Amino acid sequence: MTSSATNAAKALPYSESTDTYVQDTVRWLERAVIGLNLCPFAKSVHVKGQIHHVVTLAATAEDVLAALREELQGLANAPAEVRDTTLVVVPHALQDFLDFNDFLGDVEDVVHDMGLEGTLQVASFHPQFQFAGTDADDVTNCTNRAPYPTLHLLREASIDRAVSVFPEAETIFERNMEVLEEMGMAGWLALDVGPHGNGGKSIVATVATDDISPTRGPGV
Template sequence: MNKPLTPACAAVHFWVAEVVVGHNFCPFARREVERETLAYHDCRSSSIAETLELFADAVQQLLQDDRVETSLLVLSQGFTDFNDYLELLDYAQLWLQQEDLEGTLQLASFHPHYQFAGTAADDVTNYTNRAPYPVLHILREASLERVLKRYPTPERIPEDNCARAEELGSAYFEQVLAQARTAQSK
């Protein structure tokens, strides 16, 4: 949306443009970036309870404002430990279930130290979900379904993303993440 971004949100915004849209890791993203329908929320708390309150606020904005297609809750002050982040992600998912929002909203997760189960920490495929800050990405499921119906092979998206990450290499992703951190200070 058209409000000034905090430094952390600017870093994530840069990363979305360069990686997510730039390499088509998410076929849904380009249109929404171009339409400026992404809402960025800077969460400066390291408390699960406070962060879940801000998460609930971001969800409510998304549900009430048709101009917002997707929201990114950027965790700029906490959850740098990946396991702590995963605990928060579990709570956020549970909150969506309790609010009967599964099927309406979906979460995607990104973290600077993201590691898929069964991969080594330095596996380049982890970069498909590595962002400059921990992020809870809240998406409208109906919008995703519309886009994926037109996408030729949606089941191949994760596999294609991993193959692209392997082509680009870890050094590329480290460079982009460093540039994102630089973008936040501008």
């Protein structure tokens, strides 16, 4: 695993450690994505250290796009055996899910403008993610919830290889819904895969002790 801060973060007039954001993301990856087998393809690249974790402390969508361009180019230039995929974590911008959802259109435009369509694609996760037609506290929304707004940069070739060895890839979504429904929101919160403060304490747990129900999932 490799990790870094983007130029947008380094340009800030103050210093902020990104370690907690990376640790929270890895915890979510290991306990939820891999632990619950929500993505059968994630374990291999994680174990091999082929996931590049990037934290951008950018506070505006424009600066996030600048960081995205940098990381898309970096992934395109890197050998797949060294960097197969990249997670861009955005802890200070796009906190509202509707704003984030609208922002994904700009993300698609960037991939197109860089001539990377068919080579790279961008998936997304958000702590407030909500499928259309569901309630905010529906546990199935947690399949796409991460501690912070996150852009997942993937190689099309890697996706094709993964699908070729998992011929029933279309069943993953239905299986994930069943897993989340069986464990329920209490089970999801017990995984402790939300954001943590500088002291390492779960922010969701802190909210719960203040008698405010964290029914919208981690990071909300």
